[in-house]
Amino acid sequence: MKTLRISFIIFILIFHSTFTQANVVEKSEMNRGNEQSKLFSKLPDDLTDIGYVQVGNATFTFLFWDIYNSRLFTKTGKYDDNSGQDLLFKINYLKDISADELIKRTVEQWQHLKYDESKYQHYIPKMKSIWPDIKSGDSLTLYRKNQTTIFYFNNEEVGNINDKSFSNLFLDIWLSNNTSQPKLRKLLIGE
Template structure:
């Protein structure tokens, strides 16, 4: 159980200020918000994708993170589909712990050390530590994954094999957390 909650230190994403306000907007603010939304959604269409499912990982008495799976249609059709996995952390997690947890999950899924080692090297170069409240996002489009910090890409797009193996941690039928998977894919 420790492994998956540690895993999710992908990228920190926060909504642009124009999208995050809870106050009643003025006409000018409304216009600015609409402009910001159009700008963000044209460059990052996953902001508009529909939620497939949501889940919270709990370990013992502690909630570790809230997760949300989004796709263009709001339906999950398999590991190769276009999707966004958004994580909101409820605890601080060190990058090294996330890498260790990722390694454990890939071993659980049956990947070899020869496959895992270069993937961990790639992730080590781009993953930050996460803090409570950080929002992280992993976007997969046309079989290629990308991590984001805010609206900026974090690192380069990932290989298809790393993309597929990363999302398999949550969405493979062999996941270590089948109940979380069921909630995310809405089964």
């Protein structure tokens, strides 16, 4: 009888230990899931709902036509071009533009910045697979989080480029000191 009691106690201890370990693993998995969820599969209309503060906004105009409105968001409401901080850059289009035209304009801006073709050429197929044709009223948002650049079309995730160099390269079109639109840059970074 004593042996049976000891066996039962050992069984309870082993069961409790296994249950506790499983519970710890489950909580660890949940925390990892919560951290991962910060990569958002869908963005809210109001980006302040996810803790981002607008740094600045600007409208790009060509001749007499407004082409798009753009807004830059960070967690602090300030932009630090050397930090690689998490940020959101949202463009609301006021004119239609095809994905091919969008890529062409992107490459033209990289050429303006005098970037060697080898620096961006390998990103072009990925951008083609992510970016849709855009109609007036659509939005395209870049979300930079750690090493990943995620694109959202009308707040729905459409793809990502898991390379920290890409987000800097893309954002340089607007935020580099050598941008083709210095006034737009100043408005975006809140100067």
